[in-house]
Amino acid sequence: MWVPDYKSKPGRIYVAIADAMADDVTTGKLRPGDRLPTHRELAWRLQLSVSTVSKAYALAARRHLIEGEVGRGTFISSRASDISRLEPNRAQSNLIDLTFNCPVQLPAQEQAMASALRAIADGPRLPLLLPYHRDWVGMPEHREAAARWLSARGTTTFADDVVIVNGGQQGVSVILSALIEPGETIAAEELTDPGIKFLAANRHLTLRGLPIDAEGLIPEAFEAACRSGPLRALICCPNHQSPTLAVMPVERRKAIADIAVRHDVLVIEDDVYGGFLEHALPSIASFAPEQSYYVTSLSKIVCPGLRIGYIATPPGRAKDLIPGLGATTWMASSLSAEIAYRWIEDGTAEKLAHLQRDELRKRQLLAAQSLAGQSFRSLPSGLHLWLDLPETWRAESFVAQIRTQGVAVTPAEAFVVGHGPSRHAIRVSLGGATTSRAELQKGLDILAGLLRGRPAASYVVL
Structure with missing residues (x-):
């Protein structure tokens, strides 16, 4: 009991x-x-x-x-494990947190934010940022800057087809609210971010997990799902996929786009992690622009407190998302959007992204040294590791035992779509939930030590 x-x-x-x-x-x-x-x-x-x-x-x-x-x-x-991971965990406050995939807070972010706020306060545009903007999708100059940012990252679009939102999660929520009816079926990778699972459940959608391999979603599995029954949309993360870190090759992106067009399935491309890659790859949306909604955000790679994201819609379809905006926040903060616009225009956004990647490269090196000899997947400037546990361990036992040593990690089960079995693996976040490299190193050392050991008797299931 x-x-x-x-x-x-x-x-x-x-x-x-x-x-x-x-x-x-x-x-x-x-x-x-x-x-x-x-x-x-x-x-x-x-x-x-x-x-x-x-x-x-x-x-x-x-x-x-x-x-x-x-x-x-x-x-x-x-839904319980998905919901519980979306709120601060009271039991985790005294742990070294390797669960939360947030960027590292850097002094340059604080300096850039202070400078931008002073410039806005002293400049002539402040009165323009205070009222409601009843086109809801964003101010024209903000959308123009967003289009330039997106085009530099593999999705050529135009200002009229951009919607400004409060981060990537709200972007996906807006699309689901506006375009997908409760009860309809959508698909995602069989391991996907808990936030996507939460959004689908909250909208009363049927979420179907599709098989993946080391290169991401398998096109043949997507084709089979399209043939097996009504499929309204696919949510897909082709870059730095969480948790597997798969980066989808260009030919596979083309294949996914072709299948979506032939079967009239919407593609919701979640690219909030794309900024961690050194070189942008063409998006799935670039191969199926009439069928795709591309979502990204500045929160992961530039500054989380900014809470600004962008949706590139099919040509002429931006205003189709107004019902979704109306169901959430009506419009993104014009003040935040103004800061993002200034940072894109003057190069600050790219500078902060570069600094974030540089910090994560250093953290990845720490992890590679600490975990030498273990089986894990990483990216040079990735935000996390995907680590397969030794055969002596089961994920739930490992997660429970390492907590007793003061470290929190995320088991593979948190990412499983549906009720299928999960592999015995963990996601190890290397970002800003650990406030310093010294704290991260301590957590990695504990992790490495436990991986070399065996489950305590109390964690062995007979």
Whole structure:
């Protein structure tokens, strides 16, 4: 029987129980499909009233952590691990965090931001940035700068076909809200970012995982999915795919584009990681411009607090996304968009991207030295590693045991679409969740030491 460790948590008891449940989902102590005790059973075990436990379960259900089946009981939801990873983990605050794929905060970002804010405050354009802009898709000069940024990264587009959004995640959300109806089926790589899984579930879409290999999505698998039943859209990450780090070859991009056109399937190209590559490759959208929505962001590679992203739509289709904008934030922050516009125009954006890649190269070298002899995949300036565990380990046991040594990593299961088995691998983030290279080095040393060891007796499943 699951028993929550809630007594050390502040606040009302029922909230503390729900918080403890979220923590146990994050650590793997509770997994999707696990059956929970009945309200009465847990109340008896905790010596609490049934109403208190009922409130805790009701709160957990509102957080999408649990779901009930009449006649069978209450179970951890298939969405639970995705939801829990989208919020700060209270149990992780004292750990070396190698789970969160965020860029490194650099002094140059702070200097550039301070300079931009002063220039805007002292300049003539400030009054233009304060009111609503009722075309919603962005101010013309901001869209023109975005088109130049996108074109330099493999997607030739025009200002009229660009939509300004609050980061890549909102960009995908806007597209799904505007163009995909609840109940429709969309596809993604069989290992995909938890944020994509969350968006699909939140929109009540059926998400189908498609097979991948070392070069990303397999075109034949996409073709088979298109033939097997109605498929409305494909969400695909061809550059620095998370978690596998696959970079799709150009010929495969052409093949995916051709299949999408022949079967009339929308392509939502998620390229928030593309900036970590030294040299841009042509996007899938460049081979199927009438069929594709290309999404990227400055958040990962330039400055996360800016919260500005761009969507390149098919020609003449930008205003089709207004319903999606209206369902979220109506318009992106004009102030943030102005800073992005200035940084693109004066070269600051590219300079900050270069500095970010340079810092990550140094962190990748630290990881390569610490993990020598282990099986992992990396990119020269990538934001994370994808590490296969030795045969002695299972991912859930490894993640649980390394937490006891003060380090958090993400198991492969977090990225699995559907209920299929996951490989015994972990994603190791090297970015800004560790505030210094010294802290990162400490975490990597602990990781390397545990990889060379064997599971403790308490973590062996018989």
